Amino acid sequence: MSHAVLSSQRPSADTEAPALEVRGLGKSFPIGGLFSRDSVRALHGVDLTIGRGEIVALVGESGSGKSTLARCVARLEKPSSGQILIDGVDVLKRDRFQASRAFRSQLQMVFQDPFGSLNPAHRVEHFLRRSLAIHRKGGNSETATQQRLGELMTTVGLQADMLNSYPHELSGGQRQRVAIARALAVEPQVILADEPTSMLDVSVRIGVLNLMRKLRDEQGISMLYITHDLASARYLADRTVVMFAGELVEEGESLDLLANPAHPYTQLLVSAVPDPARAGSYDPVRRAELRQAVMASTTCTFDGDPNQACSAEEPVRHRVGDPENSHWVRCHLYRPQPGAGGHALAAEPTDNTASA
Amino acid sequence: MTVSQVSFGSHEPVLEVKNLTVKYIGDTRSTTAVDRVSFSIGTGEVFGLAGESGCGKSTIANSVMRLLKDPAKIAGGSISFGGKDVLAMSQEELRRFRWQDVAMVFQSAMNSLNPVLTIGEQIVDIFTTHAGYTRKESLRRAGELLELVRIDSARLKSYPHQLSGGMRQRAVIAMAVALKPSVLILDEPTTALDVVVQQEIMAQIKELQRELGFSVLFITHDMSLMVELSHRMAVMYGGRIVETAKAQDVYTNPRHPYTQALMSAFPPLTGPRVPLTGLPDGVKFRNIPDLTEAAPGHFVAPVSADASAADTAIMEGAAR
Numbered sequence A: 001m002s003h004a005v006l007s008s009q010r011p012s013a014d015t016e017a018p019a020l021e022v023r024g025l026g027k028s029f030p031i032g033g034l035f036s037r038d039s040v041r042a043l044h045g046v047d048l049t050i051g052r053g054e055i056v057a058l059v060g061e062s063g064s065g066k067s068t069l070a071r072c073v074a075r076l077e078k079p080s081s082g083q084i085l086i087d088g089v090d091v092l093k094r095d096r097f098q099a100s101r102a103f104r105s106q107l108q109m110v111f112q113d114p115f116g117s118l119n120p121a122h123r124v125e126h127f128l129r130r131s132l133a134i135h136r137k138g139g140n141s142e143t144a145t146q147q148r149l150g151e152l153m154t155t156v157g158l159q160a161d162m163l164n165s166y167p168h169e170l171s172g173g174q175r176q177r178v179a180i181a182r183a184l185a186v187e188p189q190v191i192l193a194d195e196p197t198s199m200l201d202v203s204v205r206i207g208v209l210n211l212m213r214k215l216r217d218e219q220g221i222s223m224l225y226i227t228h229d230l231a232s233a234r235y236l237a238d239r240t241v242v243m244f245a246g247e248l249v250e251e252g253e254s255l256d257l258l259a260n261p262a263h264p265y266t267q268l269l270v271s272a273v274p275d276p277a278r279a280g281s282y283d284p285v286r287r288a289e290l291r292q293a294v295m296a297s298t299t300c301t302f303d304g305d306p307n308q309a310c311s312a313e314e315p316v317r318h319r320v321g322d323p324e325n326s327h328w329v330r331c332h333l334y335r336p337q338p339g340a341g342g343h344a345l346a347a348e349p350t351d352n353t354a355s356a
Numbered sequence B: 001m002t003v004s005q006v007s008f009g010s011h012e013p014v015l016e017v018k019n020l021t022v023k024y025i026g027d028t029r030s031t032t033a034v035d036r037v038s039f040s041i042g043t044g045e046v047f048g049l050a051g052e053s054g055c056g057k058s059t060i061a062n063s064v065m066r067l068l069k070d071p072a073k074i075a076g077g078s079i080s081f082g083g084k085d086v087l088a089m090s091q092e093e094l095r096r097f098r099w100q101d102v103a104m105v106f107q108s109a110m111n112s113l114n115p116v117l118t119i120g121e122q123i124v125d126i127f128t129t130h131a132g133y134t135r136k137e138s139l140r141r142a143g144e145l146l147e148l149v150r151i152d153s154a155r156l157k158s159y160p161h162q163l164s165g166g167m168r169q170r171a172v173i174a175m176a177v178a179l180k181p182s183v184l185i186l187d188e189p190t191t192a193l194d195v196v197v198q199q200e201i202m203a204q205i206k207e208l209q210r211e212l213g214f215s216v217l218f219i220t221h222d223m224s225l226m227v228e229l230s231h232r233m234a235v236m237y238g239g240r241i242v243e244t245a246k247a248q249d250v251y252t253n254p255r256h257p258y259t260q261a262l263m264s265a266f267p268p269l270t271g272p273r274v275p276l277t278g279l280p281d282g283v284k285f286r287n288i289p290d291l292t293e294a295a296p297g298h299f300v301a302p303v304s305a306d307a308s309a310a311d312t313a314i315m316e317g318a319a320r
């Protein structure tokens, strides 16, 4: 981080419980007909910690389980196994059947699909007003509420007269911003944002990313930022985690992770980022081969070579590079370079900030 | 063979939009969402359309498909497809025109599948109604289509809510190319796809395009993807086109301050983390004039004195 011009002002909160901690989260979905026994394993053994005032980016393959993770944490989906701790409290135990209002005040989610997540029958004002009212953030007078509504719209770069618009009257990017404003209205401690800026032009997107950073800096809000835009993950997030086939396979300080990707999938992902500076360098045939090599597997998630040490069991976490970057990779194929300072961490760590 | 080596297409325009103006007429406020927009797309050409969120891109796409509904009004201009006046087509002609001549992947793709039918049923439907294949043949082709967009054909049995956002987008792309249209409109088709899958799908579309020679109108906010895949592109702001040229020229030499802001608001993947700004607060372009040719094939809307002040503000890149 020494080169970073943007400071990461997150408070050092060693003594407090992290804002969000997920332990051993698993989720399977039944698929096929009513009586079919097939199921999709969407999540497996996910351990993730987000400190107070920390922004963590979650990247990974389409269909790898990112939204499922967020939906489980937001209590919209019931995990098959594991624990979810908010402020150190196990929320699955506390609110057994459904999320309480207190929980919703603590944690808000911005959904991936802005076209499906706003009820078409209501005007923009309704969504924001409702959030303010339920969580008692509207102030104690109508004037205060109105002012807050105006502020929220300005915050996300929309004109106040759009409060009167129905969702179908908004463009894709405008809807996304309404969804963000709705989450912000609640002033939660944790925001799970599932691709919140995918339909915004880069210039507005930077504005929203800067806003998210400001909320973190000023109000200590913690965030899980799900994105396919690696550059924005690097720009915004303190740490980046990579998900592949329902498991977290690599994690580290964002700059370090993207500069030194250790997992074959992360390497593939980084190499596939389109870059106009090297337009024409992208070769679909070669990419398909590389992907095949990484993805096609029978005996384990990666290699398929049963003679390799890890193949038969769960892979272990290896530290990558300088411990300061808390960068680890969990892969059957990863072999630390001699002298590169990497070594295996605990076989089944629950503490993912594991630094020696 | 790399993507950008694909032939440039001919200059015979398939789709020609001239001076298109579209308004949304409201009780309280009316918006001119598209304001005297002109562009044409050649056979086999990929034409990119970028611009501010809310600047009218989807409205243009919907106009071409004749899918605009009240309170939208086409207030002026013309759209022609293969020499035929699209705005004058009868309902009967439109039925063929949509999906067979011109197919579109909507920005709301993730949400545009029928929730009560499986993916397989929806694709089979297209083949049986539009192409007249038997059910069995349709099913086989449906499986092939899914594989084309990298979804296991076992997922034919899945309902839309059982697929991830990106899988739904891919299913819709598969449906759009099913009938091999001559123009494919893609409105933000890859917002939910990781870069690996995104590159693969776009390469597939390119491949198909080369094979079948269709043209593409490609709307995206991803400037790198646009520059990499489009032959020519246009940048819009506030309902107007502010710049149009070969995609590489727009990238290497953006001339309009808004285009420049787009190209520089791009966080890098290497180097230190530096604060970026989009358009600085309060910068707005108004009364955008018609395009003039600034260099051969490179058209730009001249910038008034006001907006050049904005220009310097962008270049200074104020801290957050």
Ligand SMILES: Nc1ncnc2c1ncn2[C@@H]1O[C@H](COP(=O)(O)OP(=O)(O)OP(=O)(O)O)[C@@H](O)[C@H]1O
Pocket (backbone or CB within 6 Å): A029, A030, A031, A040, A041, A042, A060, A061, A062, A063, A064, A065, A066, A067, A068, A069, A112, B161, B162, B163, B164, B165, B166, B167, B192, B193, B194
């Ligand atoms: N309700 C459901 N029923 C059955 N399967 C499901 C359901 N929801 C998700 N899945 C499956 O779980 C897996 C993970 O889906 P998820 O939506 O979490 O992926 P994602 O990482 O968010 O992908 P994307 O980037 O494409 O949005 C996918 O294989 C998906 O088909």
Ligand SMILES: Nc1ncnc2c1ncn2[C@@H]1O[C@H](COP(=O)(O)OP(=O)(O)OP(=O)(O)O)[C@@H](O)[C@H]1O
Pocket (backbone or CB within 6 Å): A168, A169, A170, A171, A172, A173, A174, A199, A201, B024, B026, B031, B033, B052, B053, B054, B055, B056, B057, B058, B059, B060, B070, B071, B072, B107
């Ligand atoms: N039915 C409607 N009634 C009123 N205004 C509308 C309606 N549909 C769209 N608009 C307005 O028209 C403008 C253009 O919308 P459009 O959806 O074409 O934008 P876009 O360029 O596709 O934006 P994005 O990139 O965010 O999707 C927006 O300002 C939007 O608010």
Ligand SMILES: [Mg+2]
Pocket (backbone or CB within 6 Å): A066, A067, A068, A112, A194, B164, B165, B166
């Ligand atoms: Mg998702």
Ligand SMILES: [Mg+2]
Pocket (backbone or CB within 6 Å): A171, A172, A173, B057, B058, B059, B107, B187
């Ligand atoms: Mg749009």
